[in-house]
Amino acid sequence: MAGPRRDTRGIVEARELFNRVRFRRREPAPALRPYVEHYWLIDWDLPEPYASHVVPHPCVNIVFQRYGGEPPWGEVAGIGLELFTQKLEGEGRVCGVQFRPGGYRPFAPERPVSDWTGRRVPIADSLPGTDPVAAPAGICDPDDEVARVAALDAFLLGLAPEPDPQALRAMELVDRVRNDRTIRRVAQLAEAEGLSARSLQRLFAAYVGVGPKWVILRYRIHEALERAESGEDPEAVPDWAALAAELGYSDQAHLVRDFTATVGVPPTAYARPPGLQAL
Incomplete structure (x- = not known):
């Protein structure tokens, strides 16, 4: 680390x-x-x-x-x-x-x-x-x-944590989801790791606390949220269509839907430069 x-x-x-x-x-x-x-x-x-x-x-x-x-x-x-x-x-x-x-x-x-x-x-x-x-x-x-x-x-x-190979396995799987943008679906992750989708679901429930589909979505929204704030030019508006493609979304509309459901506002409203905020 x-x-x-x-x-x-x-x-x-x-x-x-x-x-x-x-x-x-x-x-x-x-x-x-x-x-x-x-x-x-x-x-x-x-x-x-x-x-x-x-x-x-x-x-x-x-x-x-x-x-x-x-x-x-x-x-x-x-x-x-x-x-x-x-x-x-x-x-x-x-x-x-x-x-x-x-x-x-x-x-x-x-x-x-x-x-x-x-x-x-x-x-x-x-x-x-x-x-x-x-x-x-x-x-x-x-x-x-x-x-x-x-x-x-x-x-x-x-608290003397007890070593657990399954915990280590769960951590490795989540790290892969976080770092590999090509992982877009649960079936894709399961196949890549040699697991059934059901086994993957059980492992995530027991050791992570949420399902793999939720984890995949959450990490993509985290990255979109950070991108909305991290531009060098504060007056610039992110290219959401390009970002959607980069994060593995099929189109911009799906990113907008997921972002709005998670953050509470559409990405275009969240990232709007100060001078363009709605009155």
Whole structure:
């Protein structure tokens, strides 16, 4: 692992978010890197409320958070199926663990990951034996960022993840979907990997939490969302027909449909330069 990724995939209006909060990604301890994508740390002190929006990745997260003077608390966030909105106000801090797709099951092997999909549950509900008071306090309280990362490492290492070849297989399959744009259909992935479509579905349900078709779609929308924000010329409008072809869509209309259903607005409205925004 060459370090935490630096893209903004999944973050809606990333520039606006980064202007309002301090957002960082940090690497976990080496022993955790087979399972954990990265840690993500957010701190804010806002003069007025702000709503952040994220198109979730196919990943389980553990989230420790503290708002204002309230005691910190922790939860396990299963894969979100819809656009996630979080209102931020006043002063707060979040310390999150983003697992690799398939990487959470070795920490909680008793239940399939699909049991947590679309749910956010207290940490002890998914990880029995976890202290719901001590863990969040020990992770969120230190002002020193290095100390927070060390506390996250200690917490996860203390859970003693169980090596699981099927978890590794699931992670490899999702990595292929993420990196290979030629994978456009479940049957295509199954054939390439020597699996039946049914076996692929079962593996994804047990270890990823969503089906392979959902993962394929979500990664393509993540890339489209990032492209809409990453142009060097802020006044330029992306060539959506060309992008649709590049991402493996049969035509622009299918990309527009999927993008609108996921993000809530059509891509042309989302990427419209500031001077062209509708009044």
